[in-house]
Amino acid sequence: MKKQVRLLVAALVLIGLLFIPKLFSMDYYMHMFVMSEIYTVLALSLALIVGFSGQVSMGHAAFYGIGAYVSALLSVNFGFSFWVTIWIAGIAAGVVSFMIGVLVLRLRGHFLAITTAFFGILVGLVFNNWTTLTNGPMGISGIPRPTPFHFAGFNMVVQTRAHYYYLGLAFAALVTFIVYRLINSRIGNALIAIRENEELARSIGIDAMAYKVFAFTVGGGLAGMAGSFYAHYILFISPVTFTVGESINILVMIIFGGMTTLFGPILGAVFLTVLPEFLRIAGSLRLVIYGVALVVFIIWMPLGVWGSLKSFWMGQRQASLQTARENPERL
Amino acid sequence: MLEARGLSISFGGLKAVESVDLSVGKGEIFSLIGPNGAGKTTLFNLLTGFLKPDRGEVLFMDQPILGRQPHEIAGMGLIRTFQKTNIFAEATVKESVAIGFHTQRQANIVDILVNGPNSRAEKRAVEEQTREILAFTGLLPWSDYLGKNLPYGKQRLLAIALALAAKPRLLLLDEPATGLNPVETKELIEIILSVRETYGITVLLIEHNMKLVISISDRIAVLNFGQKIAEGKPNEVAQNPAVVEAYLGRGFRNAS
Numbered sequence: 001m002k003k004q005v006r007l008l009v010a011a012l013v014l015i016g017l018l019f020i021p022k023l024f025s026m027d028y029y030m031h032m033f034v035m036s037e038i039y040t041v042l043a044l045s046l047a048l049i050v051g052f053s054g055q056v057s058m059g060h061a062a063f064y065g066i067g068a069y070v071s072a073l074l075s076v077n078f079g080f081s082f083w084v085t086i087w088i089a090g091i092a093a094g095v096v097s098f099m100i101g102v103l104v105l106r107l108r109g110h111f112l113a114i115t116t117a118f119f120g121i122l123v124g125l126v127f128n129n130w131t132t133l134t135n136g137p138m139g140i141s142g143i144p145r146p147t148p149f150h151f152a153g154f155n156m157v158v159q160t161r162a163h164y165y166y167l168g169l170a171f172a173a174l175v176t177f178i179v180y181r182l183i184n185s186r187i188g189n190a191l192i193a194i195r196e197n198e199e200l201a202r203s204i205g206i207d208a209m210a211y212k213v214f215a216f217t218v219g220g221g222l223a224g225m226a227g228s229f230y231a232h233y234i235l236f237i238s239p240v241t242f243t244v245g246e247s248i249n250i251l252v253m254i255i256f257g258g259m260t261t262l263f264g265p266i267l268g269a270v271f272l273t274v275l276p277e278f279l280r281i282a283g284s285l286r287l288v289i290y291g292v293a294l295v296v297f298i299i300w301m302p303l304g305v306w307g308s309l310k311s312f313w314m315g316q317r318q319a320s321l322q323t324a325r326e327n328p329e330r331l
Numbered sequence: 332m333l334e335a336r337g338l339s340i341s342f343g344g345l346k347a348v349e350s351v352d353l354s355v356g357k358g359e360i361f362s363l364i365g366p367n368g369a370g371k372t373t374l375f376n377l378l379t380g381f382l383k384p385d386r387g388e389v390l391f392m393d394q395p396i397l398g399r400q401p402h403e404i405a406g407m408g409l410i411r412t413f414q415k416t417n418i419f420a421e422a423t424v425k426e427s428v429a430i431g432f433h434t435q436r437q438a439n440i441v442d443i444l445v446n447g448p449n450s451r452a453e454k455r456a457v458e459e460q461t462r463e464i465l466a467f468t469g470l471l472p473w474s475d476y477l478g479k480n481l482p483y484g485k486q487r488l489l490a491i492a493l494a495l496a497a498k499p500r501l502l503l504l505d506e507p508a509t510g511l512n513p514v515e516t517k518e519l520i521e522i523i524l525s526v527r528e529t530y531g532i533t534v535l536l537i538e539h540n541m542k543l544v545i546s547i548s549d550r551i552a553v554l555n556f557g558q559k560i561a562e563g564k565p566n567e568v569a570q571n572p573a574v575v576e577a578y579l580g581r582g583f584r585n586a587s
């Protein structure tokens with residue numbers, strides 16, 4: 001019953017999202033929505049690492065960047081189609097993520113945060129200085145759009161923002177679904193156990209290191225795919241997009257939305273992609289508002305917007321259970 | 332079932348555990364007692380891979396387990412609880428116990444992503460067995476509570492329920508009765524006894540509550556300053572002069 005209601009809500013939301021390009025035809029809005037989709041994937045993939053497994057990563061944009069560069073270079077230099085390079089980008093970012101994970105995931109807390117930030121800086125340096133490959137700060141331009149796609153009689157071209165919007169929607173929906181299945185499986189259970197209490201998790205037979213590395217690899221791989229999508233959407237990439245600042249931006253999204261839920265990162269990604277555009281009116285005050293809001297969230301709302309709502313609802317239920325226990329006659 | 336020989340570890344100059352031999356037979360309830368700081372918890376950490384001994388060897392089900400990771404040892408059926416209350420604070424009781432079934436779940440990644448038959452069957456089985464364990468430990472009415480919102484006594488029980496979910500062949504309990512009131516202690520005794528009756532699990536118990544220890548143990552070993560000073564049936568050990576002296580000399584929490 002509850003499951004059917006959920007499915008129905010999900011279906012309705014998806015149908016509603018399909019109509020967005022009809023409602024907002026302005027390029028400017030559509031661009032915001034496509035970016036929201038990319039950030040949804042980035043936020044969900046980071047939530048898998050930080051929210052569900054409890055391992056703070058400040059280098060997520062590095063995997064986003066590795067995916068973008070791999071995809072761009074393969075299609076610009078060798079003429080590979082986006083439909084091929086997005087997978088290669090994901091795998092490449094995943095492999096790097098795996099190797100970094102094995103190296104750094106024995107660290108905890110601040111040490112892990114700082115090390116992953118350093119990794120992010122290092123990757124940025126490579127993008128900037130390995131000029132023969134990456135063209136340095138000038139970036140890579142002339143990245144081709146996704147080639148027309150023939151599927152079951154359909155001939156899908158990706159040209160307008162609306163096209164990208166639909167493609168991005170499919171991508172974000174698929175990633176949401178994957179993360180949903182993962183967190184509701186034995187794997188998700190193991191990750192949550194590690195986040196909550198690693199010692200206890202190990203004592204009941206959970207290979208903490210292996211699961212942390214798994215989450216890091218999958219998260220990095222998905223971020224790499226998001227990078228590929230970004231490259232073939234903007235058609236130009238340069239190192240400034242994939243900085244530690246961007247990693248923090250993604251981190252803020254999941255802190256804001258609530259990183260231990262499925263919906264929280266999505267909410268954070270969409271809200272914080274759209275909101276700054278409206279805050280532009282506030283000019284340079286924007287950063288101040290942003291900073292203050294972040295501090296407020298970390299201190300008073302560590303579960304994020306969606307997490308807090310969820311926990312409030314659970315608290316209510318437990319309180320009613322409590323009264324039922326204390327006054328059985330009232331049942 | 333469990334065979335330890337010459338186990339030793341020292342921290343700096345302190346010999347926390349010194350040449351301890353231990354042999355626990357299948358189906359026994361074996362207790363480990365000794366004054367505060369005698370090395371009991373350290374011995375548990377050595378047996379379960381949380382600490383590496385300086386010397387000695389450990390066989391579990393006739394297999395050497397020294398040098399293995401805690402999760403590998405747990406996977407073989409040697410499950411321990413902790414002296415401090417150790418639970419998943421932000422998970423509900425039901426979720427926590429479900430996590431405990433980890434090593435018994437095999438669904439592969441493809442099956443998980445498509446929610447295939449294995450994955451679904453597994454989830455149903457876990458749900459069912461979780462209920463069974465919650466009923467067994469009397470936690471069923473608390474299923475939907477977060478671990479951190481449970482009263483202290485129930486948190487202690489949750490830690491045991493979680494250990495039981497992990498399918499122990501040998502269950503190591505570190506002072507499970509600490510802080511329990513007399514009613515809760517009696518419940519705990521019932522649970523330990525039926526853990527053996529119902530599930531055929533062997534129990535190795537650290538406990539300061541002598542009444543509890545004497546009433547349920549088949550055999551007792553006494554540690555003092557890291558060394559085993561006595562071993563035998565409860566009444567033999569209680570009359571052993573070395574044991575009496577160890578306790579008189581060092582003071583003994585909950586000695587009643």
Ligand SMILES: Nc1ncnc2c1ncn2[C@@H]1O[C@H](COP(=O)(O)OP(=O)(O)OP(=O)(O)O)[C@@H](O)[C@H]1O
Pocket residue numbers: 342345347365366367368369370371372373374414
């Ligand atoms: N990781 C460690 N590092 C340094 N010293 C330790 C460590 N663990 C235990 N010790 C010391 O080893 C000795 C034995 O400690 P242990 O916790 O095993 O005692 P215990 O018998 O469990 O005592 P209690 O009844 O108080 O729980 C103590 O002196 C303790 O301070």
Ligand SMILES: [Mg+2]
Pocket residue numbers: 371372373414
């Ligand atoms: Mg102890």
